[in-house]
Amino acid sequence: MNIQSLTQKALQKEELTIAEGLYLYTHANLAELMFVADVLRSQIRPDNVVTWIIDRNVNITNVCISRCLFCNFHVPLHHPKTYITCIDEYSQKISELEQLGGDQLLIQGGMNPKLGLDFYLDLFSELKARHPNIKLHALGPPEIVFLAQKAHISYTEVLEKLTDAGMDSLPGAGAEILSNDIRKKISPGKCSADEWLDVMREAHKMNITTSATMMYGHIESIEDRIAHLVKLRELQSEKTENSAGFTAFIPWPFYSAGTKLGQIFPNNYSINHEEYIRMIAISRIMLTNIPNIQASWLTVGLPTAQICLHAGAHDLGSIMIEENVVSQAGAGFRTNKDDIQKAITEAGFTPRLRNQKYEYGDT
Numbered sequence: 001m002n003i004q005s006l007t008q009k010a011l012q013k014e015e016l017t018i019a020e021g022l023y024l025y026t027h028a029n030l031a032e033l034m035f036v037a038d039v040l041r042s043q044i045r046p047d048n049v050v051t052w053i054i055d056r057n058v059n060i061t062n063v064c065i066s067r068c069l070f071c072n073f074h075v076p077l078h079h080p081k082t083y084i085t086c087i088d089e090y091s092q093k094i095s096e097l098e099q100l101g102g103d104q105l106l107i108q109g110g111m112n113p114k115l116g117l118d119f120y121l122d123l124f125s126e127l128k129a130r131h132p133n134i135k136l137h138a139l140g141p142p143e144i145v146f147l148a149q150k151a152h153i154s155y156t157e158v159l160e161k162l163t164d165a166g167m168d169s170l171p172g173a174g175a176e177i178l179s180n181d182i183r184k185k186i187s188p189g190k191c192s193a194d195e196w197l198d199v200m201r202e203a204h205k206m207n208i209t210t211s212a213t214m215m216y217g218h219i220e221s222i223e224d225r226i227a228h229l230v231k232l233r234e235l236q237s238e239k240t241e242n243s244a245g246f247t248a249f250i251p252w253p254f255y256s257a258g259t260k261l262g263q264i265f266p267n268n269y270s271i272n273h274e275e276y277i278r279m280i281a282i283s284r285i286m287l288t289n290i291p292n293i294q295a296s297w298l299t300v301g302l303p304t305a306q307i308c309l310h311a312g313a314h315d316l317g318s319i320m321i322e323e324n325v326v327s328q329a330g331a332g333f334r335t336n337k338d339d340i341q342k343a344i345t346e347a348g349f350t351p352r353l354r355n356q357k358y359e360y361g362d363t
């Protein structure tokens, strides 16, 4: 195994094994990784377009049984500061979003034992009745597992009912690192890696558009990260041609400020930007069958995200009008419509607004 043979293999779009990806990640210099990833990106996006979207992240409730050690947002069921977002609040937030030109609401947990499947079905139906044009990019595999267990029905049945009620797509939230052992330590109440993948497999069979994520930089090894990428690639290869599957992969670094996990593995505000660019590049190289790699400007800032556009990424995600979880652990970056387009142009690309299916829209 050597860098030259592996980069050649990657440039021919051959799938690298975990051992090969690990070798490349740990032995190639950043420029070599960026070069290969950029060639692959330019083949996927010969028009040099970098996409972005306007959406808003709303949390349904701050009560969550997952007890993630990296999360400062959740509270236990009987905490005095629990909340459940009411329908009028959603409506107000959606109206503000629509005024800014956005049409996607990213709806996330927590997993509140008081809220079962009927609550979500009513919520999604009511949101669609009030705001028929809004796209609901809602929940994630951990919530689907939670709701299926609560209702004693299959993942497929939960997904069918939710899509009938108005769910448009399923975010790849809660993937963290797809290793059962790591998840038990950092998210004791969350679904296992196998369950996360099983939900996505069912979603892909139903042609539900999904995405995939990774939160790295805590207790995992580099090999765990590369294995995570291979698991996603293998699952994506199972889907039929007609299914959208994972439209995008979005990695972000762990922010430790104030978190229990940070007491075990403190890295407060010292996010390693070179490592993030390296992660983006190796993601582009390993994920031969996932079309879009997104740089998370929200967690690394626009300047680093701009460099990522030369390292395999061609999407900057949302200008994110509201976000509650990573921002409460120290990721405090903000941007707006003008600045994100300026950043893309400055980096040498053409900005295009997209929808949740990564189709171009009007800017």
Ligand code: SF4
Residues within 6 Å of the ligand: 064, 065, 066, 067, 068, 071, 072, 073, 074, 109, 110, 111, 142, 174, 187, 190, 325
């Ligand atoms: S990160 Fe999400 S799933 Fe984990 S405890 Fe916080 S709200 Fe719950």
